[in-house]
Amino acid sequence: MRTFNLKTAKYLAGLLYDKKASDILILNVRRFTMASEYFVIATANSQVHRRTLIDELLKKGKGAVDSRVVTCLKPLRIEGTKESHWVVADYGGVMVHIMSPEERRSVALENLYDGARRQRFPSEKELKMTLSSPGRRTK
Secondary structure: OHHHHHHHHHHHHHHHHHOOOEEEEEEEOOOOOOOOOEEEEEEOOOHHHHHHHHHHHHHOOEEEEEOOEEEEOOOOEEEOOOOOOEEEEEOOOEEEEEEOHHHHHHHOHHHHOOOOEEEEEOOHHHHHHHHHOOOOOOO
16 A cells, blocks of 8 residues: 555646646655655645646546556545645545645645655656656656
């Protein structure tokens, strides 16, 4: 399950990246909370951008997270509204946090889990793979 949750976190982070979310971070919070194994934290630059990101997660929640299994990813619940400064989509093993820049600085969620393993998305390796894939965002 752990590998699947990491792949799910990266898949969801990729959807956010494709829609120009910034400062995407994947945190392994398994040691700190029973609520989730991974947090995906991303910044949206405006209310419209937050709405677009949430819509993208809901619309493209189907995809090949694992090359052997095509899974329908539908959040168990979404906290906050599209108009909120902070929206959380709960996928069970993965929680996606989409925040305004002000809310992200104020809450500093990544600092609450200071000892958590963290990974910027995309990593250098993933960025090279993303840039070589047709239809994916380039910097």
